[in-house]
Amino acid sequence: AQSVTQLGSHVSVSEGALVLLRCNYSSSVPPYLFWYVQYPNQGLQLLLKYTSAATLVKGINGFEAEFKKSETSFHLTKPSAHMSDAAEYFCAVSDPNDMRFGAGTRLTVKP
Amino acid sequence: GAVVSQHPSRVICKSGTSVKIECRSLDFQATTMFWYRQFPKQSLMLMATSNEGSKATYEQGVEKDKFLINHASLTLSTLTVTSAHPEDSSFYICSAERTGLAEQFFGPGTRLTVL
Numbered sequence: 001a002q003s004v005t006q007l008g009s010h011v012s013v014s015e016g017a018l019v020l021l022r023c024n025y026s027s028s029v030p031p032y033l034f035w036y037v038q039y040p041n042q043g044l045q046l047l048l049k050y051t052s053a054a055t056l057v058k059g060i061n062g063f064e065a066e067f068k069k070s071e072t073s074f075h076l077t078k079p080s081a082h083m084s085d086a087a088e089y090f091c092a093v094s095d096p097n098d099m100r101f102g103a104g105t106r107l108t109v110k111p
Numbered sequence: 112g113a114v115v116s117q118h119p120s121r122v123i124c125k126s127g128t129s130v131k132i133e134c135r136s137l138d139f140q141a142t143t144m145f146w147y148r149q150f151p152k153q154s155l156m157l158m159a160t161s162n163e164g165s166k167a168t169y170e171q172g173v174e175k176d177k178f179l180i181n182h183a184s185l186t187l188s189t190l191t192v193t194s195a196h197p198e199d200s201s202f203y204i205c206s207a208e209r210t211g212l213a214e215q216f217f218g219p220g221t222r223l224t225v226l
Contacts, residue, residue, distance in 0.1 A: 036217075043218050045217075104152075104153070
């Protein structure tokens with residue numbers, strides 16, 4: 001069975017500061033990994049995905065994530081936070097017909 | 112891109128009534144669609160997986176007679192919440208897996224409020 005752990009249910013950063021959202025996964029097969037963003041009362045928007053190609057994945061809105069097999073991690077980063085980045089972020093692991101989500105991390109950006 | 116729509120986006124109903132939520136893949140065919148439920152400030156919980164033309168597979172603890180899923184075509188799946196009660200109030204999100212791709216595309220969600 002696969003699973004995802006997001007460390008930190010709430011992360012707060014200042015505008016312009018580095019954003020780091022942590023995700024560790026467990027999977028019995030080579031995983032596909034995703035990061036999604038969710039704004040209030042909206043569905044999920046895909047930020048980026050890892051599907052066994054390059055380990056450093058660049059996504060939308062300046063986000064990127066690095067797949068580290070040895071650490072079973074797929075942390076999400078952004079060099080400089082914007083106010084508009086405030087949202088809920090979900091990490092997910094997929095073995096094609098079975099996607100599991102982490103509990104989510106709420107990102108707050110302070111002016 | 113791959114677009115998934117849901118209708119309605121919001122619905123308020125009285126306790127005891129049934130509510131149908133539609134999930135459509137607008138520009139691709141989806142052999143498999145998924146239904147999730149999300150409680151406030153919580154993650155998505157998979158309710159069921161539906162495959163076109165066959166019965167849905169429900170996750171443990173999800174009542175199949177209460178949450179009826181129909182996947183009659185490659186672009187449409189419906190979730191019917193039967194005899195809804197206030198505890199069924201939640202945000203329901205569907206996703207569709209594009210045939211041949213290991214990726215799910217998510218709908219915008221439906222907010223159900225049962226009075």
